[in-house]
Amino acid sequence: xxxxxxxxxxxxxxxxxxxxxxxxxxxxxxxxxxxxxxxxxxxxxxxxxxxxxxxxxxxxxxxxxxxxxxxxxxxxxxxxxxxxxxxxxxxxxxxxxxxxxxxxxxxxxxxxxxxxxxxxxxxxxxxxxxxxxxxxxxxxxxxxxxxxxxxxxxxxxxxxxxxxxxxxxxxxxxxxxxxxxxxxxxxxxxxxxxxxxxxxxxxxxxxxxxxxxxxxxxxxxxxxxxxxxxxxxxxxxxxxxxxxxxxxxxxxxxxxxxxxxxxxxxxxxxxxxxxxxxxxxxxxxxxxxxxxxxxxxxxxxxxxxxxxxxxxxxxxxxxxxxxxxxxxxxxxxxxxxxx
Numbered sequence: 001x002x003x004x005x006x007x008x009x010x011x012x013x014x015x016x017x018x019x020x021x022x023x024x025x026x027x028x029x030x031x032x033x034x035x036x037x038x039x040x041x042x043x044x045x046x047x048x049x050x051x052x053x054x055x056x057x058x059x060x061x062x063x064x065x066x067x068x069x070x071x072x073x074x075x076x077x078x079x080x081x082x083x084x085x086x087x088x089x090x091x092x093x094x095x096x097x098x099x100x101x102x103x104x105x106x107x108x109x110x111x112x113x114x115x116x117x118x119x120x121x122x123x124x125x126x127x128x129x130x131x132x133x134x135x136x137x138x139x140x141x142x143x144x145x146x147x148x149x150x151x152x153x154x155x156x157x158x159x160x161x162x163x164x165x166x167x168x169x170x171x172x173x174x175x176x177x178x179x180x181x182x183x184x185x186x187x188x189x190x191x192x193x194x195x196x197x198x199x200x201x202x203x204x205x206x207x208x209x210x211x212x213x214x215x216x217x218x219x220x221x222x223x224x225x226x227x228x229x230x231x232x233x234x235x236x237x238x239x240x241x242x243x244x245x246x247x248x249x250x251x252x253x254x255x256x257x258x259x260x261x262x263x264x265x266x267x268x269x270x271x272x273x274x275x276x277x278x279x280x281x282x283x284x285x286x287x288x289x290x291x292x293x294x295x296x297x298x299x300x301x302x303x304x305x306x307x308x309x310x311x312x313x314x315x316x317x318x319x320x321x322x323x324x325x326x327x328x329x330x331x332x333x334x335x336x337x338x339x
Contacts, residue, residue, distance in 0.1 A: 079314035086139025090132045105136040140315065144300065148319050151296035154214050155282035158221030163275055165226050170233030177237060177255055187230075195227025199285050203294040217294035221282045232274050236267040276331035280324060287320055 040046075054066035090096045090107070098107065112131045115124055136142075172178050173187035203220035210216045237259070244262040253261070290298020297316060304312040 075310055078308075078310035081311065082314040082318060083309070083311040084138055084141045084315070086136045086143065087133045088136075088139075090134055093134060096134075101134070102136060102139075104138070105134055108133045108135050140312065144297065144315055144319055147297040147300050148323055150214065151286040151290070151298075152283055152323065154217045154286050154296055155221065155279055158218045158225060158282050158286075159275060159279040161218070161222040162225035162229050162278060165222070166229035166233050169226065169230040170237060171259065173230055173234035174237035177259065187234075191227050191230045191234075193227070194223050195231065197224065197227075199224045199289050200292065203289040203292050207293050212293040212295075214295035217286060217289050217296055220289055220294055221285060224285075225278045225282060229274060229278055233267075233271065236270050237263055240266045272334065273331070276327070276334070280327055280331070283324060283327065284320070 051066065051068050054063060055068040057063040058066040058069050087108070090098075101107070109130055109132045111128050113126055113128050115126055117123070118125045169187055169191065172183050173191060175184060178184035178187070199220045202223055203216055206216035206219050210219070240263045244266070245258050248258045248262045286296040287298045287301060290296035290300070291302045293299065297320070301313065301316045304310075304316065
């Protein structure tokens with residue numbers, strides 16, 4: 001009898017192979033493609049394909065030029081060589097003393113053409129005058145590095161504040177450790193609100209409250225970072241292995257002891273990686289919130305871009321790139337030691 005049952009179960013008629021997809025999946029794919037086609041028309045993606053096609057044809061010599069190529073060439077041609085030196089008219093320097101120049105700097109006198117109002121004819125006329133400039137060979141590079149240091153300081157303080165606020169908030173927002181479901185819902189709602197408000201928007205209001213400078217930038221970055229860190233920290237707590245937690249609880253330990261002894265050792269590498277990711281992100285976002293006066297290198301970037309000084313823009317972008325690259329290397333080394 002058992003042989004008959006085994007033979008029946010092994011027969012192909014009784015194999016139950018789950019299909020790779022059903023009619024619901026096919027319907028979902030059709031609806032998704034229909035929505036994407038409508039969205040593509042609204043976003044004018046046909047222009048993107050046309051412009052990219054023209055750019056490729058111009059790159060291989062099948063077309064004389066393209067809009068994309070002209071736009072890229074007009075900017076990149078002015079980015080090189082990057083700006084290293086700083087030339088400042090001495091007439092704009094307060095209490096200028098030609099006998100005590102900054103280290104490695106020198107004076108240059110050039111003929112400059114200016115447009116001025118002729119008081120006799122009341123017409124705008126061009127005239128050539130001589131101007132003396134203070135030339136600092138590495139002046140702009142030094143100035144930009146100082147602004148980048150300010151941006152990094154803002155990011156470090158913002159990340160530190162975010163970690164300090166996220167640790168207790170993530171405990172309340174973790175379903176398996178929250179003191180009460182009401183606290184859980186309130187914490188999750190607060191975290192979602194912080195994550196939904198971009199740094200640039202919060203920086204606008206914080207500048208009004210605290211004035212221009214780094215304080216508004218630090219708070220804007222910190223609040224948005226809490227929205228991410230607290231969420232990820234809470235999810236790591238919820239996903240931690242339950243066996244060590246049960247072992248610690250068996251000794252009569254409370255929630256805080258379980259978190260410290262059984263959960264924190266498991267999540268520490270992930271917490272470290274997330275913290276460095278937020279620091280990296282805050283450095284990059286610190287260059288953006290400076291556009292609204294919240295400190296950092298962003299204001300300098302915006303000013304140089306508005307004046308079409310793309311060689312200065314290239315210097316700023318290069319410094320930002322090198323700073324982020326160095327931070328990535330540092331974060332990788334620290335995480336490697338913790339794992």
